[in-house]
Amino acid sequence: MNFEGELMNLKDTELRLGLPGRDEEQEKRSCSVVKSNKRCRHESSEEEGSSVTEKNNAGDGSDDQDNVPPPAKAQVVGWPPIRSYRKNCVQQQNNKGCQERSDGAEYVKVSMDGAPYLRKIHLRVYNCYPQLLEALQNMFKCTFGEYSEREGYNGSEYAPTYQDKDGDWMLVGDVPWNMFISSCKRLRIMKGSDAKGLGGCL
Amino acid sequence: MECKRKKEWPESNDSNRPTTFPDEVLERVLSLLKSHKDRSSVSLVCKDWYNAERWSRSHVFIGNCYSVSPEILTRRFPNIRSVTLKGKPRFSDFNLVPPNWGADIHSWLLVFAKKYPLLQELKLKRMTVTDESFEFLSLSFPNFKVLSLLSCDGFSTDGLAAIATNCKNLTELDIQENGIDDKNGNWLSCFPESFTSLEVLNFANLHSDVNFDALERLVSRCKSFKTLKVNKSITLEQLQRLLVHAPQLVELGTGIFSQELTAQQYSELETAFNNCKNIHTLSGLWTATAQFLPVLYRACANLTFLNLSYSTLDGDDLAKLLVHCPNLRRLWVLDTVEDKGLEAVGSYCPLLEELRVFPADPYDQDVVHGVTEAGFIAVSGGCPRLHYVLYFCHQMTNAAVATVVQNCPDFTHFRLCIMNPHQPDYLTDEPMDEAFGAVVKTCTKLQRLAVSGLLTDLTFEYIGKYAKNLETLSVAFAGNSDWGMQCVLEGCPKLRKLEIRDSPFGNAALLSGLEKYESMRSLWMSDCNVTMNGARLLAKEMPRLNVEVIKEEGINNSKADKIYVYRSVAGPRRDAPPFVFTL
Numbered sequence: 001m002n003f004e005g006e007l008m009n010l011k012d013t014e015l016r017l018g019l020p021g022r023d024e025e026q027e028k029r030s031c032s033v034v035k036s037n038k039r040c041r042h043e044s045s046e047e048e049g050s051s052v053t054e055k056n057n058a059g060d061g062s063d064d065q066d067n068v069p070p071p072a073k074a075q076v077v078g079w080p081p082i083r084s085y086r087k088n089c090v091q092q093q094n095n096k097g098c099q100e101r102s103d104g105a106e107y108v109k110v111s112m113d114g115a116p117y118l119r120k121i122h123l124r125v126y127n128c129y130p131q132l133l134e135a136l137q138n139m140f141k142c143t144f145g146e147y148s149e150r151e152g153y154n155g156s157e158y159a160p161t162y163q164d165k166d167g168d169w170m171l172v173g174d175v176p177w178n179m180f181i182s183s184c185k186r187l188r189i190m191k192g193s194d195a196k197g198l199g200g201c202l
Numbered sequence: 203m204e205c206k207r208k209k210e211w212p213e214s215n216d217s218n219r220p221t222t223f224p225d226e227v228l229e230r231v232l233s234l235l236k237s238h239k240d241r242s243s244v245s246l247v248c249k250d251w252y253n254a255e256r257w258s259r260s261h262v263f264i265g266n267c268y269s270v271s272p273e274i275l276t277r278r279f280p281n282i283r284s285v286t287l288k289g290k291p292r293f294s295d296f297n298l299v300p301p302n303w304g305a306d307i308h309s310w311l312l313v314f315a316k317k318y319p320l321l322q323e324l325k326l327k328r329m330t331v332t333d334e335s336f337e338f339l340s341l342s343f344p345n346f347k348v349l350s351l352l353s354c355d356g357f358s359t360d361g362l363a364a365i366a367t368n369c370k371n372l373t374e375l376d377i378q379e380n381g382i383d384d385k386n387g388n389w390l391s392c393f394p395e396s397f398t399s400l401e402v403l404n405f406a407n408l409h410s411d412v413n414f415d416a417l418e419r420l421v422s423r424c425k426s427f428k429t430l431k432v433n434k435s436i437t438l439e440q441l442q443r444l445l446v447h448a449p450q451l452v453e454l455g456t457g458i459f460s461q462e463l464t465a466q467q468y469s470e471l472e473t474a475f476n477n478c479k480n481i482h483t484l485s486g487l488w489t490a491t492a493q494f495l496p497v498l499y500r501a502c503a504n505l506t507f508l509n510l511s512y513s514t515l516d517g518d519d520l521a522k523l524l525v526h527c528p529n530l531r532r533l534w535v536l537d538t539v540e541d542k543g544l545e546a547v548g549s550y551c552p553l554l555e556e557l558r559v560f561p562a563d564p565y566d567q568d569v570v571h572g573v574t575e576a577g578f579i580a581v582s583g584g585c586p587r588l589h590y591v592l593y594f595c596h597q598m599t600n601a602a603v604a605t606v607v608q609n610c611p612d613f614t615h616f617r618l619c620i621m622n623p624h625q626p627d628y629l630t631d632e633p634m635d636e637a638f639g640a641v642v643k644t645c646t647k648l649q650r651l652a653v654s655g656l657l658t659d660l661t662f663e664y665i666g667k668y669a670k671n672l673e674t675l676s677v678a679f680a681g682n683s684d685w686g687m688q689c690v691l692e693g694c695p696k697l698r699k700l701e702i703r704d705s706p707f708g709n710a711a712l713l714s715g716l717e718k719y720e721s722m723r724s725l726w727m728s729d730c731n732v733t734m735n736g737a738r739l740l741a742k743e744m745p746r747l748n749v750e751v752i753k754e755e756g757i758n759n760s761k762a763d764k765i766y767v768y769r770s771v772a773g774p775r776r777d778a779p780p781f782v783f784t785l
Contacts, residue, residue, distance in 0.1 A: 077296075078298045079678070080594060
């Protein structure tokens with residue numbers, strides 16, 4: 001069945017926004033380019049393939065996306081396609097896990113001031129502070145300097161801090177390792193100057 | 203001569219013809235046929251066979267509840283004992299269908315109560331069921347035995363209480379992943395003390411605590427228990443007691459899998475598991491840790507299906523467990539196991555046929571972990587019999603998928619979800635067309651395909667050209683133009699279900715499938731380029747199709763945001779809510 005005739009008529013009577021006389025080809029092209037924006041490779045994170053994409057409707061369709069920082073990612077309804085039941089269940093587990101499990105063997109989020117992406121690490125993988133610090137320094141390509149109980153991390157741009165069960169921000173290294181493992185909820189690599197306020201005020 | 207002979211035979215009674223089986227014999231023979239496809243074929247042979255088939259059919263499967271009415275159904279099949287009904291379009295699982303859309307079971311139950319009073323089984327998927335319906339069901343069918351609910355909504359645990367209280371012959375109660383209002387666990391205590399027939403109980407996806415004593419008594423007095431899947435509220439200690447009562451279990455879903463146990467309790471738990479020699483399906487395992495998994499090791503010897511999709515296990519712990527599961531055929535995991543875990547799968551599970559990897563943190567956009575193309579390749583290398591895969595990942599390459607299908611050419615179900623829409627091959631930056639091209643070219647038995655990533659019309663050209671056995675296709679954020687969808691509609695002779703979202707297919711594509719849709723179960727298109735006029739044209743040309751557009755009230759533009767097209771012998775819906783426009 002050939003519907004070209006009908007379709008042509010449809011077009012004429014179609015209610016649309018946009019100037020009359022704008023042709024279909026143009027529409028199609030801009031539509032498909034918008035929808036198939038390439039990822040902004042420039043912004044991809046250091047290690048694994050990142051999940052950077054532009055919002056579906058963003059961009060002006062040009063190929064020079066590389067220098068544009070990605071806009072905030074919009075959450076698309078029903079994507080990824082996971083049943084609501086499963087989605088809630090796993091979220092609940094993740095939320096609970098950090099509080100209920102006594103062995104603290106969960107991933108904790110690590111952020112660094114100025115870096116666009118968080119990382120997650122599994123604290124139990126490390127056995128002592130030096131191992132953890134080395135891993136963090138490698139992950140974020142920064143240095144922490146010498147740790148001393150009195151002065152914290154001296155002579156470095158960044159200092160590792162963590163938030164404990166009570167919600168307080170502490171300097172990493174102030175408490176015994178095992179206590180740290182079981183009370184650490186998340187890590188934050190602060191700018192050295194900001195971290196000066198911590199730890200010393202007991 | 204033939205004419206003369208015909209005149210001599212008495213009229214109207216066909217079974218007098220010597221060449222025909224008597225009805226009773228034919229019906230008896232046909233009652234042995236279980237496959238619906240076979241039965242459909244049989245019913246087309248001739249009128250006798252049609253009649254014999256309809257009288258002998260005891261189970262009916264209805265893939266779309268609106269394709270037929272309960273009146274038509276009961277008129278054709280008078281002796282049904284078991285009904286499987288599916289309701290809403292599949293994308294309703296992902297919140298793309300507004301609530302109160304329909305697929306309410308009640309009108310069916312009213313007719314069944316009159317026409318099928320001996321109904322024994324009801325299996326529902328994506329239907330709306332209210333507590334009143336459950337009450338009605340429990341009181342209307344004295345022989346009721348099997349109730350299975352998957353992805354249904356509209357009810358609360360009160361409805362389950364009615365079932366437990368009134369269904370004296372119940373053998374199976376299977377409540378999976380539903381939108382249930384979980385008020386409390388009292389329903390479990392409603393099974394009367396005299397009730398002993400239960401064989402299958404699955405309440406894994408309910409959250410409320412149940413009365414453990416009631417559960418323990420139930421399990422110990424129902425001697426034929428073969429499937430028990432408990433929920434998170436059941437501890438390891440309690441599980442041990444249940445296993446002691448039912449070592450014959452074939453399918454087990456544990457509760458929470460970590461607890462402070464004494465050495466004695468740990469040992470008792472291990473013994474209880476060791477005594478379960480028939481377990482072939484294992485699930486549950488919430489918060490399972492390395493500390494407790496060893497109690498399972500011996501029980502896993504005959505395991506064929508392991509569902510760890512609610513367990514945040516890492517790769518090492520999974521590896522240690524899989525060493526003990528050499529007979530595994532089906533494995534569901536979370537992507538916390540990462541590629542390392544999948545390497546273990548490839549190493550220890552050579553008989554694997556099905557793998558599903560779900561994302562633990564699907565919405566955590568800042569963090570990238572999970573599985574990659576490396577894990578996928580590792581599994582395919584070690585598991586040549588793999589034919590079903592559901593794989594959620596953040597990155598993939600065309601080369602990897604090509605390798606996977608080369609290792610496993612027998613895929614029947616290939617569902618790949620690259621979680622960021624429009625994401626290209628992360629190494630070459632090219633579209634993922636060649637990946638799916640490889641899939642359809644190599645896997646000639648492919649029945650179900652879900653595509654993702656950056657895809658042009660080329661993907662759909664490949665699908666139309668090669669996927670000759672394809673029955674179900676799911677498309678999201680893909681394609682460039684109408685041409686893509688047209689290729690699929692023209693090229694896939696066995697296509698039954700097509701569901702598309704957020705793709706640039708419009709009226710021309712929709713209308714190119716005019717003659718196709720009557721041979722399909724349904725078509726879903728949402729957030730594509732179809733307009734109301736296009737939908738109306740389709741409805742006008744194809745009166746035997748139901749063409750429904752879901753539009754939010756008050757929005758009066760010309761777009762057909764969500765269109766659902768399906769064949770039906772029941773005519774247009776009479777229960778459509780205001781936001782569903784039947785064209």
